[in-house]
Amino acid sequence: MARVRPGEAANPAPPTVQRIRLRFAKRGRLRFLSHRDIARAFERAVRRAGVPVSHSHGFSPHPRLSWIGAAPTGTASEAEYLEIGLTREVDPAVLVDALDRALPSGLDVLEAVVASPPALADRIDATRWAIELPGVAEADLRAAVDALLAEESVVIERVTPSGRKQIDVRKALVSATVVTASNGPGLVSGAAAVAGCAILTVVVRQTTPAVRPDDVLGALDVVAGLTPPVPARATRMAQGLLDDSGHLADPLGSDRVTAQI
Amino acid sequence: MRTGLGGGGVAPRATRLPSRCVTSVFPDLEPLLPRVSKPVQYVGGELNAQVADEDEWDATPVRWALMYPDAYEVGLPNQGIMILYEVLNERPDALAERCYAVWPDLEALMREHRVPAFTVDGHRPVGDFDVLGVSFSTELGYTNLLTTLDLAGIPLHTVDRDETHPVVLMGGHAAFNPEPMADFVDVVALGDGEEVVGDITDVVAAWKAEGGPGGRRELLLRLAGTDGCYVPGLYDVTYDADGAIAAVEPADPRVPRSVQKRTTRDLDDWPYPKAPLVPLAETVHERASVEIFRGCTRGCRFCQAGMITRPVRERSLEGIGAMVDSAVRASGFDEVGLLSLSSADHSEIAEITKGLADRYEGSNTSLSLPSTRVDAFNIDLANEISRNGRRSGLTFAPEGGSERIRRVINKMVSEEDLIRTVSEAFAQGWRQVKLYFMCGLPTEEDEDVLEIAGMAHRVIKAGRAASGHNDVRCTISIGGFVPKPHTPFQWAPQAHPDVVDERLRKLREAVNSDRRLGRNIGMRYHDGKPSLIEGLLARGDRRVGRVVERVWREGGRFDGWSEHFSFERWTGAAEAELGPLGVSLDWFTTRERERDEVLPWDHLDSGLERDWLWDDWQEALAGGEQDDCRWTPCFDCGVCPSTGQDIQVGPTGTQLLPLTVANPVGGNRFGSA
Known part of the structure; x- marks a missing residue:
């Protein structure tokens, strides 16, 4: 690609310095959200809340949100999990509060911790x-x-x-x-x-x-x-x-x- | 007018509940949702949605249900609905909720379980609102309004409604010929909606406060006296022996002979939507949109939008900057669309795009210009709009394949401009260009359409030369041309679908005649049949309403969707309903009109002089061009004097205000980078 010099990332972005794991609930009428709907809602909430989320590189940068085992469309949940990559260290309690405010009622962020091994999937x-x-x-x-x-x-x-x-x-x-x-x-x-x-x-x-x-x-x-x-x-x-x-x-x-x- | 047609509908609720008891139907709806596709579209709860509680509902004199008569995924991003939703909800004496067309799977369950049409905000029954306002961007949504009326328990025909039913109000571009819907809509609002919805609210509020004197007829008479409001039921239409309209006469002395469209004077006074709705479901446009100007005087003769939204009124640089800021903050969208009919034509577009790209540098927020003319476009602009985000393909609309046909339609973009622009784009790393065309244009011959193939071949050649590799794409998208009211082509014969389909078949052959070029060219088109029905509804008169109703009773829904559209159902209904009246589908579509024929929309005033339209039609047939009055002298289309509004173009001398907070997207609770 003409616009990218050799040895340079297509879209240099700040590195991930911290990962935070969140538990959230999908309640009430929002249980009809699909996993894709939830992922979009979180991506927008992260931006709205000004969360310093890190992005993937390339021409189509995406915020680094990692999901695990989404509850099927139509089911409610008190125990959904995701991990967010951040470009600055953030207090998990502040993140919970800011994200919860930015999300529609029914997608409710419940708690957060700084990630450490083993991986969430494990x-x-x-x-x-x-x-x-x-x-x-x-x-x-x-x-x-x-x-x-x-x-x-x-x-x-x-x-x-x-x-x-x-x-x-x-x-x-x-x-x-x-x-x-x-x-x-x-x-x-x-x-x-x-x-x-x-x-x-x-x-x-x-x-x-x-x-x-x-x-x-x-x-x-x-x-x-x-x-x-x-x-x-x-x-x-x-x-x-x-x-x-x-x-x-x-x-x-x-x-x-x-x-x- | 007909009454007493049986079948096809749910029985209206036997007794209407007093408004005090208007509560959510959600408990009845919820058990049905696991059984339908994409249930999330029916649950509401979008960010920035507004729901009145019971007390607010009771205390508010005028309640509006705003409908977009298509699927939620198409209707939610609609700017018109979003603007009016906010404007009305800001008024202390009004509230507004939204509704969209429900898919047939849910419609069947709602009938079975007697769940009425509902709003997605409060899930209140549509029939309990004072006004049901429907925005028609396209005529192919007509049958969907009938479904909603029926599910709401509102009689289909205006004559069968009483004071307890909502006023059914039609707006949007299709409202400039609402005659096919005259049996079903009470009031039509012409032109810009921002102010007229307030005037309608005032009229309804006063009439209700007085205890509803004179019943529904008095309310409609008062609305007919409101600027921009047309009440079809208060006009009598008579026909000549040859099938054409003899006269359209007001049926009451209080009703004006002609209704003039509304024009919002200063866009900066109406910075809506301030907080765009952010859907939970996936929709067709996942972005915040800011309208940067309204109206267009390029004078493309096929373009109804350009004709009926004149004159050009630009939003100021400062106003655009503030709206973009507000929309991005309130929504979290990562793309902002700078909307208008031809966005690169804004007099300060370079400053806008550069200023916004600077502001959002590093925040992964991209800009898009959904409508750009190749002659107003340059690569600096393209680089600015893709600077902070994703680089999609470039899209241009030459509309006609040959220079001759482009003169006829007055879309004077040259192939040289196009080739130069795409060459530069390919050299800068773009890989794909999309080109839009129409087929079936007035005076069109096979050769005009076949030249599209040559143009696409030359785009690929130029792209390969400029990029230095073979992997470049050109997609050509072709739509069937539909002559629309209030354009110079309102008298033109529409091409028959067989002609259009045959030309497109030949075009495909021509595109693939050179395989080495053709394999990099994609071609997208739909068959010409839906266009013919769109043409019937676009230029039809009141008699066409019977066809709409028959099609709906026979199951017609979502006619804009190929999987639901049935050409046979429409042709059958047209034959059955129009035949006995001595007219036909062809009479309304493929027939050329005479200068003196009374057109069904002649009493609706878009500001354009009928004589100017006719002269421009003759000019088109002679292949004559018409310049843009923004840069050349006025050509007297009539809009400015009749609307009392001059064109407003910059430069305005205002600036994009620098933002004071560190994070332009959200708050700054997390400190600066």
């Missing part, structure tokens, strides 16, 4: 989902879940843009429990939980392709013919490394030096 291998099932009787749900857990393998088929995929839901399923809204944990998927609504909580191991809440419901349909009368509402409650007792270790845990906001 700190997550499982997800806990809470799936609200309005109109499904708790007893029916329990029976279906028991039937699913009794199997060794339950394969469902998902149609993806790259063709049909066979997914073994049971194999990825670590645990599944049923509660009702009146005595269950307070959910944050936007609308208030319907009283008496059955809630299924599952922990799934990260697989490729990932087992989504829809796939779990598909498996319940396969083993027990369970079909919710209205669309279920799923919320990702946590991500992390699965320990021996079935708990998820907080991906930001060991780096957390600032108080939670």
Whole structure:
């Protein structure tokens, strides 16, 4: 290219001096955002907030935002993660506040830590989902879940843009429990939980392709013919490394030096 | 007017709720969203969106629903809607929410579950607003308005509405011939919208405060007396035996014989949008836009926008700088479009682009000039606009392939200018140039179109020579020409799609006749059929409304989208509805009009003298050119005297004000670099 002298970057940009990891939530009606929508919203919020984000080099520089395992379109989440590369050192608490203000309500930045090894991707291998099932009787749900857990393998088929995929839901399923809204944990998927609504909580191991809440419901349909009368509402409650007792270790845990906001 | 046509719609809600109970339909909508494509387009919540709470709603006398009658991804970036949304929401006596056309998948679910048409801001039922304002940039959105009316429970026909229904208001460029929509819209606003929406708000507020005297008719009569407002239902149209219009007569003494367009005098007084809407969903234009001037006097004879938006009014350098600053800060967009009909023609464009490029140096903010003429363009300008960001291709619109046809349409750009500019661009590292053309222009022969191939070949040759390598691209994009009202071509016969398609087939052959050049040339065109329907709607009269309605009842939606457009549905409906009236699709489109024929829009005054338009049409047929009045003497098109407004061009003597904060994009909480 004529405009670039040999030995020079096409678009010399300041180097990355700090990386910060963020946890954010996708709530309410914004659960209908796709991953691309969220990425765009963050790119703009970063600019609006004046965050000194570093950029990739070249003719088409992009802000350095690294994403991990986005919750599917239509599902809410309390535990989405990203890492931002910065050209200056920034106080994570200030970043949380500035970014949260610049984002629309419903994309809410919850906490941030300065990144250190291991990589974020190596700190997550499982997800806990809470799936609200309005109109499904708790007893029916329990029976279906028991039937699913009794199997060794339950394969469902998902149609993806790259063709049909066979997914073994049971194999990825670590645990599944049923509660009702009146005595269950307070959910944050936007609308208030319907009283008496059955809630299924599952922990799934990260697989490729990932087992989504829809796939779990598909498996319940396969083993027990369970079909919710209205669309279920799923919320990702946590991500992390699965320990021996079935708990998820907080991906930001060991780096957390600032108080939670 | 017809009433009592059955079928096709949801039943209107049996009883209208009092406005006090107007609440969100979102709880009913939400369960449907996981079942439709791209649900995010229906949830609202955009940055800079404004939602009135219940108390504000109750306390506000005039509530507007502003509609763009196309998909959200197309409608959201629309500047007209964004401007009026802010202007209205700044008024204490008005509020505005937005709505867009819903795709057929959601429409079907809304009918099944009885969810009414809604706004994306408050998800309030459209039928509960006082005014439903629709901006038509293109006639192919007409059927989408009918869908919204029907889903909202608003009777399709103006005659069937009463005081409890919103006033359905049509604006936008297509409003300069609203006759095909005369049965469905109550009021038409002609020209610039910034001021007329305030006047309409005043009229509606006063009428409501008085308790609605005289009912809906009185309200419409008052609106008909408002400058720039045309109420089709208050005019009677009669026809001659040959099918042409005999007369258009006011049906009430309070109604003016002719309606003149509104003209916003000083753009610097209207710095909107101040805080552009930033969508969460992906849309067609991902950028902030600042209108740098309005109007165009280049005099391209095919261009309705250039004719109806005269005279030229430039925004000052200072005003542009402030708007760009405000838009970038409020949105976080990394691209700013400097909009107008021909952006490189701004008298201070070099200062604007250099000043902005300096200001945003190092902030990854790029500028774009969406419409540039090759003769007003130079490579310094191109370098400035790509300095801080991404370098997209260069786009020019010669419009006609031969010099002869370019004289006919008065688009006097020379091939030498084009070749010189693209050579320089390729030498500087650009790799791609896009060229826009039209096919089916008046007096056009095959040879005129085939010369496009030669031009594209020469662009590739020049590009290879200038860049020193073979990898250069030229894309030619071709649209079918549609004669539009208020242009010198309003009398012209439209070319039949078969003629257009055949010429484009020959053009493709000619492009590929030299494979070594042709393989670097992309060709994009659509078939000519939608253009013919656009032509029917553009120059149709009130009788065409029946065709629109039949097409809609038979399922016509999103006619601007090739996957939804059905030519057969339109031709069938035209035959069924127009045949009995003694006219036809051809009569409205491919027929040449006589000088004395009453045109359906003659009573709507765009400021252009009809005689001047006719003379320019004759000049076009003779291949005569018309200069731009910004640089040569006035040629008496009539706009300045009739609008009481002279052209406003710089230099204004103002400057791009230096910004005082360190970070021009956002706040400076993170300190300086």
